[in-house]
Amino acid sequence: MTATSLNPKPPLRVRIRVNRLVLYTVLVVVTGLFLGPFGWLVLTGLKAPDELAAAPVHWLPDTFQWHNFADAYQLIDFLGYARNSLIIASIYAVLVTLSSAWVGFGFARLDAPGKKTLFGILLGSMMLPQMITLLPTYLIFAKLGMVDTYWPWVLWGLSSAPYLVFLFRQFFAGLPRELEEAAIVDGCGYAQIFWRIFLPQSWPVLSASFVIAFTWTWGDYIAPQLLLSTDKTTLSVAVMTTYISSAGTPIANLQAAASVMYVIPILLIFLVAQRGFVAGMSTSGLK
Numbered sequence: 319m320t321a322t323s324l325n326p327k328p329p330l331r332v333r334i335r336v337n338r339l340v341l342y343t344v345l346v347v348v349t350g351l352f353l354g355p356f357g358w359l360v361l362t363g364l365k366a367p368d369e370l371a372a373a374p375v376h377w378l379p380d381t382f383q384w385h386n387f388a389d390a391y392q393l394i395d396f397l398g399y400a401r402n403s404l405i406i407a408s409i410y411a412v413l414v415t416l417s418s419a420w421v422g423f424g425f426a427r428l429d430a431p432g433k434k435t436l437f438g439i440l441l442g443s444m445m446l447p448q449m450i451t452l453l454p455t456y457l458i459f460a461k462l463g464m465v466d467t468y469w470p471w472v473l474w475g476l477s478s479a480p481y482l483v484f485l486f487r488q489f490f491a492g493l494p495r496e497l498e499e500a501a502i503v504d505g506c507g508y509a510q511i512f513w514r515i516f517l518p519q520s521w522p523v524l525s526a527s528f529v530i531a532f533t534w535t536w537g538d539y540i541a542p543q544l545l546l547s548t549d550k551t552t553l554s555v556a557v558m559t560t561y562i563s564s565a566g567t568p569i570a571n572l573q574a575a576a577s578v579m580y581v582i583p584i585l586l587i588f589l590v591a592q593r594g595f596v597a598g599m600s601t602s603g604l605k
């Protein structure tokens with residue numbers, strides 16, 4: 319008897335089921351690791367102050383303090399700060415998505431001397447930490463009189479973002495050349511080709527870019543803290559700096575409850591746009 323007959327392979331259907339079981343198990347474990355910090359944040363927001371200082375650590379609250387969310391909402395002008403964040407994030411996300419699409423179109427479809435060098439410099443700029451450009455950025459906006467205004471986010475949006483330019487460049491480079499040639503024959507310039515043909519085709523990347531840019535700005539703490547006053551600042555700054563006790567220490571349970579409410583809009587936006595987000599990331603692969 320041969321070794322194959324002594325140890326026959328399991329049927330294909332069984333192997334597929336085993337592989338799926340392993341894959342689902344890995345996905346559940348990874349999902350749990352990602353959701354663990356958020357779950358701990360929710361539980362912290364439901365605890366009483368004395369439970370946070372108790373030893374050993376209480377994983378679950380003795381009594382769920384649901385009023386912590388109402389207290390966190392009423393203690394500050396939550397809606398006002400959320401409105402500021404929404405305005406800034408929306409302005410930046412719309413402008414940077416359109417400007418990045420335009421720059422990505424140029425890198426993908428136009429030929430010019432030094433294009434590859436410029437694209438390499440653009441990608442290299444993604445490696446610069448924000449802290450390096452923080453002081454020069456503040457000095458420039460201070461000289462222009464734009465501190466304590468929303469104009470910095472407008473200018474940042476019009477300047478495009480390297481990562482988003484890369485996404486659009488990869489997507490536009492994969493579109494058929496025939497679309498562009500037919501439009502040129504019909505008398506269209508490159509601006510018309512971009513707005514009428516290429517941009518409508520790129521809705522998956524537009525969706526992904528908008529979600530990424532909106533999340534960047536909504537979660538940014540450094541720029542609003544540096545450039546905006548208390549009245550005009552964003553919800554991220556308010557959550558981190560407002561829930562302070564008379565002794566000068568953070569009120570951790572209220573801060574956690576406010577952080578949960580702060581994250582909810584981002585989760586809702588992602589759930590609504592997730593199909594376009596996933597499609598945009600998958601259609602902008604390396605070429």
